[in-house]
Amino acid sequence: MLALRRNSSLYALCRMANNLSLRKKSTSVSEKLTMAQAQMEFMTHEKNPSQGSLPFEMRRHSESFGQLVRSEHWKKKGDLNDSEYVKTIELHPESQMELLPSPFRNADGSFIQGNTSEEARLHPLTLEARVDHTTVKLPDEIAKVINKNILLVVSPDKLRERSALVYQSLEKEQIQKAPDLSLEADAHIASLFLQNYSHAKRVLSELKKRVGDSFNPQSILDVGYGPATGMIALNEIMGENFRPTTKEVYVVGRSNAEMKKRAKILLSRQVCEIPDEHELTKAAQEVVEEVIEDQEAEEGEKLDISEGYTNFEEKEYIGPVDASQIKIRTRLRDALPSTKQYELIIVNQALLTREYSFPNDVDTNIHMLLRLLKPNGHLVLIERGNALGFEIVARARQIMLRPESFESEKGVVAPCSHHARCPLQLGDPNLYKVSNHKHRLNFCSFNQVVERPKYTMELKRGRRLATQWDKGAHDGMGIDNLSKKTLKNLEGSGRPGGNNTESGNFSYLIMHRSPNDASTIAKIESDRAHHADVSQQAVRxxxxxxxxxxxxxxxxxxxxxxxxxxxxxxxxxxxxxxxxxxxxxxxxxxxxxxxxxxxxxxxxxSPANFDKLNRLASTQRKFIMKEKRKKQWKKIVSRSESDFEENPIELADELASDLESSKKYRTEGKRAKFDVNPRTYDGN
The missing domain is CATH 2.40.50 (OB fold (Dihydrolipoamide Acetyltransferase, E2P))
Structure with a gap:
């Protein structure tokens, strides 16, 4: 092999010499000597390849490409090919181990400010102005009791069906409805409680941050359709030692008994809701004593709480819970009080009951709640992050501030940075539904991410809540019309790449009522008279x-x-x-x-564009009502002949009632000056 390599090298050298002699007809003596010397060096290197000048000169081009060329002034070190030429740099002995201190950490390695490296690099004012964007997680005890003691009692298919109806109603009406039945209460908790809890916790956390360490309300009222959502979020924020004098919850709705039971069950899972020993009734103490006696009888010895309680594993109970035996610190009210006042009032999506009652319901409810708010107290309003929810919050803000009369009034804690009229407020939620206009109508809403617990993952599996609904279908969902490909993709896929979180939008408002003592009132009147800027720095x-x-x-x-x-x-x-x-x-x-x-x-x-938008909304409303009447008339005409033959009087009475209840009939009746009102006429 070595002989072949030498022969090939000599052959290449001879060809190079022949080419050179062809290019140059006359060769000088010095050039011939130089060529002979190069030929001798090449042949010497072929005999002793290990004595090369560079360690990688015999490698292939692909192996030697990109390697550094050794300089002649580098000193040889060692006998290995790869370490013959080493350039040594001597470092100062003190600078080898010396590290520059981080400007964002203390000497012990902890952050100077913030909890993460990102927050540590921010300006102190930026960190103060920042909102907590961490993913909200529902407490494990509450998630377990929802899953095992509330939802597992119901049939999964019925629960998913009712939850789908809740989402459909929320999309159509844009506001929540009070659940009446037990199944409706369970579907409300399964569908809406998680996001409502995350929104309440985000807003109350900001209130605590803006007020500071002095935030410790002693009287709280929570108003909403859900199972004391605001109170549960407040308990998690304030901690286990939160023991105010008054904690009350009002669940909106006439038939709210089922939701109040579930609110009691959820509140009992929080440590701060455990009543003191002197607050326990005699019946509750007897129940506790009976449980201890049963445990002693089974084990045959007295239970040592100090040593053995940590090793005692309680079996997890799955099934319904008797809420009447639960004792908590929070009082569940049947109605709002008339004279009592609170330092903190939390209203979670309860200002408006029907969309067509806007803004009358909002005005009435706000005036009612303001009578219950103590001086120097806070009012927290939370609504869904859609156009209607924003307009509800903006209307409540307008009622409380009256910016058209008092431009520099103080009272907004968040989210507004001013006390003037809201620049995004339109005053009518129906204007957002107008199509075919060139204006982009924005509204103020914010987003919050929450981690899904087990019961939410179980709920949203399957076809009913995992696919896009066909609104034109008979059931409003179109589940039976799904293609085989869609069904196959849903079978056992586990939603690969999916997140265990979900997000929801919300609109909110935090208001502060000033004290009503004589000195404070005199200062407010003086500021109004001199048009002083009474706002705080953070609000600006x-x-x-x-x-x-x-x-x-x-x-x-x-x-x-x-x-x-x-x-x-x-x-x-x-x-x-x-x-x-x-x-x-x-x-x-x-x-x-x-x-x-x-x-x-x-x-x-502009006012001109606003008037034009109102005209478009009125035209669109008339068109919708006209189409609705056409659909009703088509339904009547398409009836079979047997309907007219069996109950003609009933059908005629139904048609007459629909006609008399129409707006056109009432208008024509007023013009004709009818003496009899169809609504009050009893037939005599």
């Missing part, structure tokens, strides 16, 4: 309404500004490294406490 920071638009060397923030307008603030890199860094880390719902370079004020809807 703009609220970010959308996620920032990150452009090259620039960040655009769409904010609700202290000026009372919707503005676009531009934060370029030229403002500084810290400001630019913090602007890129902002999220929807945060406050912006640092500087900006330029401002673009967005135009509001």
């Amino acid at each position: 920071w703009p609220r970010i309404l959308e996620f920032p638009a990150k452009i090259k060397n620039n960040v655009k923030l769409n904010v609700c500004a202290p000026s009372g307008n919707i503005e676009v603030w531009q934060v370029p890199k030229s403002l500084g490294k810290q400001t630019y860094h913090d602007a890129r880390k902002m999220r929807q719902g945060d406050l912006w406490a640092l500087d900006k370079k330029s401002v673009i004020v967005k135009n509001r809807l």
Whole structure:
């Protein structure tokens, strides 16, 4: 093999020499000597290949490509081919182990500010203005009791069917309804409790952060359709030692007995709801004594609580729970009080019962709640993050502040950065339903992510809640019309790549009622007379309404500004490294406490465009009513002849009642000056 390699090398050298002699007809003596010397060196290297000048000169081109060429001034070290030429750099002995201290950590390695490395790099004002965006998790004890003692009692198919009806009603009506039956209460908890809890916890956490360490309300009232959702969230925020003097819950609805039972069960899973020994009734103490006696009889010896209780594993009970035997600190009211007042009132989606009652129901309920709010107390309003929910919150804000009369009034804690009229408020939720117009109607809402517990994952499996619904189908879902491919994709797939979280939008408002002592009232009147700015610094920071638009060397923030307008603030890199860094880390719902370079004020809807939008809404409403009447008449005409033959009087009475209840009939009756009112006429 070595002989073949040498012969091939000599052959290549001879060809190179022949080519060179062909190119140069006359060769000098010095050139011939140089060529002979090169030939001798090459042949010597072929005989002793290990004595090469470079360690990788005999490698293939693909193996030697990209390797460093050794310099002649490098000193040889060792005998190995790869370590013959080593360049040594001596470091200072002190600088080898010396590390620069981190500007974001203490000497022990803990963060100077914040809980994460991202928060540690923010400006202190940015961190103060930031909202908690962590994923909310429902407590394990509450998730277990919902799954094992509430939902597992119901048939899964019936529960999914009723939950689908809850979602359909919520999409159509845009507001929640009071559940009456036991199955409706279970479906409400399975469908809506998780997101409502996350929204309440997010809003109450912001209230606690804005008020500070002094936040410790001693009298709380929670109002809503759910199982004391606001009270459960407040208990989780305040901790196990939260023991106020008054805790009351009012579940909205005439038939609210079933929901009150479930609220009692959920509240009993929190440590701060366990009553003290002196609060236990005699009957409850007897029940506890009976349980202890039964345990002693079974085990044959007295149970040592100090040593053996930690090793005692209680069997998990699955089935219904008798709520009448549960004792908690929170009182479940049958109606709202008339004279009692509270330091904190939480209203969770309970200001409006019917969409067509807007804004009368909102005005009435707000006036009722304000009578129950103590001076220096807080009112928290939480609604769904749709157009109707935003308009409910905006209407309540307008009723409480009266910005048209008092432009610089103090009272809003969050989310507004001003006390003027809301720049996004239209005053009518039906205007958002108008189609075929060029205006982009935005509303204020925020997003919160919550981790799904086991019962939510079990609920949303299967066809009914995992596929897109066909609204044109007979059942409003179109489950029976699914293709075989869709059904096959759902079978045993486990939703690969899916997250165990879900998100929901909400609108909210936190109001603060000022004290009513003489000195405070005198100061407020003086500020009104001199048009003083009474707002706090944190309230003056703009609220970010959308996620920032990150452009090259620039960040655009769409904010609700202290000026009372919707503005676009531009934060370029030229403002500084810290400001630019913090602007890129902002999220929807945060406050912006640092500087900006330029401002673009967005135009509001002009009065002319507002009138045009109202006309379009009126036209669309008339068209919808006309189509509805056509559908009803088609239903009547398409009846069979047997319907007219069997009950003609009943059918005629039904048609006459529909006609008399129409608006057109009443209008024509007033014009004709009918003496008899069809509504009060009894036939005599």
